[in-house]
Amino acid sequence: MNIQTIANLSLFPIGVVCTINAIRAFYMYSLSRNDILFILGFAMSSIAMAVFMSNIGDAHLVPYNTQWARYMCSSSGALCIFLSSIVKSHEQLGQLKRGQVILGAVAVMVIALTPILPPFASPLIPATLNNIRTVIYGAALIRYASLYILKESRFSLIMSFAFLLLVTGFILVTPQLLHPDPTTATLNIIASFVRVVGYSLLLVAYSFG
Amino acid sequence: MHSIDEVFSWLSRAMVHQWHIPLVQFWAAQAYRTGQTRLELRTVASEDPSLPAAIHSNQQVADVVQRLLQERRGVSPLPATHVFSSSQVGALAHYKLHYWTGYFLKNDLLLPPKKEATEEKIPTPVNMIVSLFLQHLPSERLGRALDFTFRHSLLTATSRGFLLTSPDRTSSDSAAESVSQHIQPTLSTLIPHRSESIEAMRAGNPFANASILPDKNTRRLYSLVNGHRDVATLARLADLNQKETEEALRLLLQQEKIELHDFKGNSIDASLVLKVSG
Numbered sequence: 001m002n003i004q005t006i007a008n009l010s011l012f013p014i015g016v017v018c019t020i021n022a023i024r025a026f027y028m029y030s031l032s033r034n035d036i037l038f039i040l041g042f043a044m045s046s047i048a049m050a051v052f053m054s055n056i057g058d059a060h061l062v063p064y065n066t067q068w069a070r071y072m073c074s075s076s077g078a079l080c081i082f083l084s085s086i087v088k089s090h091e092q093l094g095q096l097k098r099g100q101v102i103l104g105a106v107a108v109m110v111i112a113l114t115p116i117l118p119p120f121a122s123p124l125i126p127a128t129l130n131n132i133r134t135v136i137y138g139a140a141l142i143r144y145a146s147l148y149i150l151k152e153s154r155f156s157l158i159m160s161f162a163f164l165l166l167v168t169g170f171i172l173v174t175p176q177l178l179h180p181d182p183t184t185a186t187l188n189i190i191a192s193f194v195r196v197v198g199y200s201l202l203l204v205a206y207s208f209g
Numbered sequence: 210m211h212s213i214d215e216v217f218s219w220l221s222r223a224m225v226h227q228w229h230i231p232l233v234q235f236w237a238a239q240a241y242r243t244g245q246t247r248l249e250l251r252t253v254a255s256e257d258p259s260l261p262a263a264i265h266s267n268q269q270v271a272d273v274v275q276r277l278l279q280e281r282r283g284v285s286p287l288p289a290t291h292v293f294s295s296s297q298v299g300a301l302a303h304y305k306l307h308y309w310t311g312y313f314l315k316n317d318l319l320l321p322p323k324k325e326a327t328e329e330k331i332p333t334p335v336n337m338i339v340s341l342f343l344q345h346l347p348s349e350r351l352g353r354a355l356d357f358t359f360r361h362s363l364l365t366a367t368s369r370g371f372l373l374t375s376p377d378r379t380s381s382d383s384a385a386e387s388v389s390q391h392i393q394p395t396l397s398t399l400i401p402h403r404s405e406s407i408e409a410m411r412a413g414n415p416f417a418n419a420s421i422l423p424d425k426n427t428r429r430l431y432s433l434v435n436g437h438r439d440v441a442t443l444a445r446l447a448d449l450n451q452k453e454t455e456e457a458l459r460l461l462l463q464q465e466k467i468e469l470h471d472f473k474g475n476s477i478d479a480s481l482v483l484k485v486s487g
Contacts, residue, residue: 024416032419033432036410085411090403091436093410151412206416 009058010192014199015051018044021206035093039084040206042100046077046107047199053111065119071129072110075136076103078166082140085147127177134170137163158205165198213371214251214323220362221254224341228351231256231306232265232342236274237320240333248275251323251337260304265342269297274311274338283313283338285398285439286346301342308343314359319373332373335363352474397441399477401434401458401467420464427457434467 025041028034050073057066080100087093110117120126141163148156172191210216221233232255239249248271253262273292277284289298292309301307319332339359341347366372410418422428429447438446444454461467469477 028416028419028421031421031428033422033428034405034410034415034419036415037419040415087407087411089407090405093407094435147412153412155414155417156412206414 009055010196011051012055014196015048017203018048018051021203022048035097036084038097039080039100042104043077043080046073050074050077064114065117066114067126068117069111069114071133072107075133076107078136078140082136082143085143123178127174130170130174130177134167137167137170141167155205158201162198162201162205165194165201169195169198212324213320213366216362216366216371217252221252225254225256230341231344234340236338236340238278238333238336239322240331241329242331257304264300264304269293274340277311277313277338278336281313283398284311286310286343305344306342308346310341312339312355312359314339318367321373335372398439399469399471400439402436402470403434404465404468424460426453427460430457431461431466
């Protein structure tokens with residue numbers, strides 16, 4: 001097990017905490033019927049699933065390319081968090097909730113298809129998927145930063161920092177995705193730890209924000 | 210115009226021609242010297258001259274109107290399938306009449322019998338349903354326009370002496386009530402809207418902002434609130450009886466999770482229809 005794999009596996013506890021938060025969000029939703037909690041529960045489940053799929057791949061527990069599912073889940077989770085921060089009415093919130101169910105079905109399909117999904121034919125593919133993910137997280141960063149400027153809430157501040165770190169982590173990993181090279185491994189490890197801190201902050205925001 | 214029936218007739222024609230409401234009926238309670246009260250169709254106007262009267266002025270429609278008059282309430286625009294039997298719906302659908310709504314008009318002024326009426330009929334307190342058959346769900350703007358029109362028509366009719374004053378009431382009392390009471394908000398026709406601030410939800414921690422609804426019925430009802438369904442529909446979908454529905458609404462109002470609107474979108478003071486403690 002190399003340092004890179006260890007760095008990636010360090011995300012595992014984040015996945016566990018995301019799962020706990022997802023369960024908590026769904027439980028709270030069942031008691032309050034607050035749609036934002038449903039959306040959060042889904043987003044946390046997606047991020048947890050992304051982490052676990054990544055871990056499964058990195059630990060070589062299965063001989064498949066789990067990165068498709070990882071990018072899909074990671075992106076859809078952040079997309080939902082971002083969209084829930086820009087809705088303007090309860091009606092839009094309801095539409096987002098329904099859209100999430102479709103997104104969830106697609107994510108499940110991608111996970112289920114993992115055994116037959118091909119390995120990446122070119123480094124451009126993971127780099128592009130990573131960039132798409134970065135754009136989504138970047139949009140969330142801008143949104144929460146603007147919410148912080150408007151409302152100055154602790155929650156939006158912590159969320160802004162969380163997304164900033166996550167975006168930084170994703171950007172740092174891009175060179176390694178494009179040109180896998182042992183000399184850039186250090187950058188990759190730093191990127192992994194930045195992401196761990198980013199996800200941790202995300203969870204701090206939802207726990208104490 | 211020389212009589213209230215001419216006012217109703219003019220109004221119904223105007224609604225058909227100006228607002229393209231395909232079919233308008235004015236139904237009223239008519240009292241008799243014998244003490245009986247029966248339902249009477251005062252006027253009807255149709256956009257489609259080929260529409261047979263039997264399609265709309267029949268016992269089934271009369272039964273629905275009668276029930277609303279007894280319950281002293283109107284009903285928000287609904288698909289005809291929610292109101293009438295399948296045979297009636299089929300007949301209406303043939304003329305593209307897919308929706309129906311009933312406005313409840315009430316005050317204590319007396320509606321004189323029709324001109325050609327027998328002497329058995331006596332002036333009766335205004336207790337009416339304006340029945341509208343529609344092709345599409347009407348906009349809120351139309352609802353507001355109708356409300357304004359009915360309000361002012363009744364006032365004008367009163368000032369012209371087309372409605373009679375009850376001997377035991379002063380005309381000023383009645384005129385005042387004609388403004389405040391002519392459309393009574395009743396619980397089942399009101400539309401709950403979620404009132405939690407979206408702004409606060411977006412900027413805050415959802416876990417911190419979530420308020421628990423301790424009662425299962427309340428949660429079931431709340432999850433169905435979408436700003437379009439009226440209380441009657443919500444109760445039916447949630448499978449709640451009237452008492453359970455009222456209790457659930459009261460809890461939601463107390464927790465400021467919802468506010469009540471009439472179908473025109475006007476906010477309604479919940480205390481008018483429910484006892485809500487502060």
